[in-house]
Structures are given as structure tokens and as C-alpha cells.
Amino acid sequence: MSSEAPLHPDVAHLAFLLGTWEGEGRGDYPTIEPFPYGEAVSFWHNGKPFLSYSQLTWHLDDHRPLHSEMGFLRGHGKGEQVEWVIAHPSGIVEIEVGWVKERNLELESKRVTLAPTAKQVTRLTRSIEVVPDMRGAVLRYQLSMAAVGQALQQHLSAELRRLSPEAAAAKDR
Amino acid sequence: MSSEAPLHPDVAHLAFLLGTWEGEGRGDYPTIEPFPYGEAVSFWHNGKPFLSYSQLTWHLDDHRPLHSEMGFLRGHGKGEQVEWVIAHPSGIVEIEVGWVKERNLELESKRVTLAPTAKQVTRLTRSIEVVPDMRGAVLRYQLSMAAVGQALQQHLSAELRRLSPEAAAAKDR
Numbered sequence: 001m002s003s004e005a006p007l008h009p010d011v012a013h014l015a016f017l018l019g020t021w022e023g024e025g026r027g028d029y030p031t032i033e034p035f036p037y038g039e040a041v042s043f044w045h046n047g048k049p050f051l052s053y054s055q056l057t058w059h060l061d062d063h064r065p066l067h068s069e070m071g072f073l074r075g076h077g078k079g080e081q082v083e084w085v086i087a088h089p090s091g092i093v094e095i096e097v098g099w100v101k102e103r104n105l106e107l108e109s110k111r112v113t114l115a116p117t118a119k120q121v122t123r124l125t126r127s128i129e130v131v132p133d134m135r136g137a138v139l140r141y142q143l144s145m146a147a148v149g150q151a152l153q154q155h156l157s158a159e160l161r162r163l164s165p166e167a168a169a170a171k172d173r
Numbered sequence: 174m175s176s177e178a179p180l181h182p183d184v185a186h187l188a189f190l191l192g193t194w195e196g197e198g199r200g201d202y203p204t205i206e207p208f209p210y211g212e213a214v215s216f217w218h219n220g221k222p223f224l225s226y227s228q229l230t231w232h233l234d235d236h237r238p239l240h241s242e243m244g245f246l247r248g249h250g251k252g253e254q255v256e257w258v259i260a261h262p263s264g265i266v267e268i269e270v271g272w273v274k275e276r277n278l279e280l281e282s283k284r285v286t287l288a289p290t291a292k293q294v295t296r297l298t299r300s301i302e303v304v305p306d307m308r309g310a311v312l313r314y315q316l317s318m319a320a321v322g323q324a325l326q327q328h329l330s331a332e333l334r335r336l337s338p339e340a341a342a343a344k345d346r
Contacts, residue, residue: 076290083289093286113286
């Protein structure tokens with residue numbers, strides 16, 4: 001989905017995220033039953049100083065859609081600081097701030113803002129690492145959440161593989 | 174991009190927005206030169222009680238990318254109230270609330286939250302109408318903005334046409 005434009009230098013250090021990733025994860029939280037899920041994540045760019053981001057998960061049994069989210073990851077060049085703005089269909093928008101170091105990204109919500117009928121989420125942290133391997137690359141992430149009166153704690157973790165450009169294009173159709 | 178799933182009843186009254194729309198608009202603001210732009214907007218669904226939304230604009234002379242945004246439009250069935258959560262690559266996230274009536278949507282930002290390095294936008298309003306015509310349908314919108322110390326005022330207006338499903342699929346490739 002990325003354009004022909006060269007990657008903007010302010011996000012060059014985020015190039016390790018580009019592409020479409022697919023795999024499986026697991027969700028836990030005190031208020032719900034643990035659940036496994038399938039997931040697809042895409043990062044793409046158009047030559048400007050940010051990466052576009054979209055994500056969706058589905059139930060592994062019947063493939064019904066679960067969560068999805070979309071947003072933009074803003075780089076600032078020289079420094080390692082990044083900002084990630086994300087909208088959730090559950091009526092939540094987040095401003096996350098954090099840093100990137102090699103192939104690791106660590107972020108924490110600076111502001112979580114809720115639509116009038118949204119679930120009460122108060123804080124999120126995200127940790128992402130990309131590890132090259134013989135078959136390409138693996139993306140692992142962990143997400144912690146404070147919500148509905150519960151303290152910040154592990155909520156989601158997943159392991160995704162980068163699809164080949166051909167496989168990613170076929171998924172888009 | 175919509176799934177095979179039936180449209181959720183809570184967003185049935187928003188069905189007039191579904192599809193991919195393309196056309197041209199014009200931007201004005203006291204701090205910038207007036208500018209014409211090309212624009213593509215998509216609304217799609219996956220059977221859950223929201224529409225997914227993405228938008229991008231480009232310069233009409235050289236097709237360089239200008240703005241883009243992504244988010245989710247949440248319906249609540251019976252009532253006319255809707256919530257729209259939107260992330261902007263300029264480091265802004267919005268919670269908009271408003272109402273839908275027939276083929277009109279009127280929204281106002283309830284909260285605008287800024288990443289540390291974002292431009293100072295304080296308030297937005299959006300007005301959208303879809304008018305069926307002999308060639309299909311036209312979507313017109315107006316967006317007003319209060320930003321960088323200026324009062325809320327007209328910023329963007331555009332007129333877009335719905336693409337045929339075949340034309341929209343070709344654009345995705």
C-alpha cells in the first residue's frame with residue numbers, strides 16, 4: 001500500500017515496521033475469558049513524515065471480526081521520540097508517545113479520550129519488537145491496559161509474520 | 174472494502190455513506206493561501222455497529238499527498254446520535270458527536286486532543302449531505318476549524334461522487 005515516493009527521512013528509522021503482518025495472539029483480562037485471536041497489521045507510507053497504520057483481529061473459530069484500529073505513527077527524525085495517534089471503533093482515541101531504538105518501539109498513552117458511550121479505558125502501553133529470521137521477520141507485541149476500574153496490566157500479546165508483497169496485495173483484493 | 178456480513182441495524186441509517194467517493198474541494202484559512210485539492214473518501218463496514226472511514230487528499234497540480242485521516246463512525250440505532258472518532262497524521266485525534274437525519278450528518282468536535290508536537294487545533298465542525306442524482310450520488314461536505322488562534326470558521330468544502338464498485342476496486346489495487 002506504500003507509495004512510490006521515497007521514505008521521509010523523519011521516519012527512516014521506522015522502516016522495519018513497513019508491510020503487512022499476519023499471525024495470532026492471545027487476550028487476557030480479569031473481566032473476560034482468555035481468548036485467542038487472528039490478526040493482520042499494516043504499516044505504509046506516502047513520503048510524508050509518518051507511517052499510516054491499520055489493524056484488525058478476528059475470532060479463530062468462526063473468523064468473525066473482533067477489534068480493529070487505525071492511526072498514524074509520527075517520526076521526528078534525529079531523536080528517537082515517536083508519537084502514535086490511534087482511533088478505535090469502541091469510541092476511544094489515543095495519543096501515545098514513546099521511543100524507538102533499533103527494532104523496538106515502546107509507547108505509553110499520554111491521553112486517552114472517550115466518546116460519550118465508549119468503554120472506560122484509562123491507560124494503555126504498547127511494546128513492539130521486530131526480529132529478522134530465516135523466513136523474513138517476526139513482529140511481537142504486548143499491550144497493557146487499565147480499563148473498567150482495573151489497574152494497568154497485560155491484555156494482549158501476539159506474534160505476526162511479515163507477508164510477501166505478493167501475498168499482501170492478494171489480501172487487499 | 175465492506176464485508177459480506179449484513180449491515181448492523183445500529184448503522185442502517187448511515188448506509189447512504191457506504192462506498193468510495195472521489196472529487197475535488199477547496200480549502201481556505203486566514204493563515205494560508207486558498208488551495209484546490211483532489212480527494213478520495215471511503216466508508217465501509219464489517220457487520221459491527223460502526224462504519225470504518227478513511228480519507229486522503231492530494232494537490233491538483235502534481236498529485237502530491239496533502240491531508241489524510243482515518244477513523245470510525247459509531248451508530249446507536251434508534252436515536253439519531255452518532256459518534257465519530259478520527260485520527261489525523263498531523264498528531265490530532267478527535268471525538269466528534271452529532272446527529273444524522275435522512276442523508277445529512279452534522280457533527281461537532283466534543284474533544285480535540287493533540288500530540289506534543291501537533292498543530293494547535295481546538296475545534297472542528299463537519300456537515301455532510303448525500304444527494305442522489307441521475308448519475309448515482311453526490312456527497313458534499315463542509316468543515317469548519319478553529320486553530321492557531323483563529324476563531325471557528327469555514328476551512329474546507331468539497332463535492333465528491335460515489336465510484337462504481339468496479340472503479341473503487343480498481344483504485345484499491
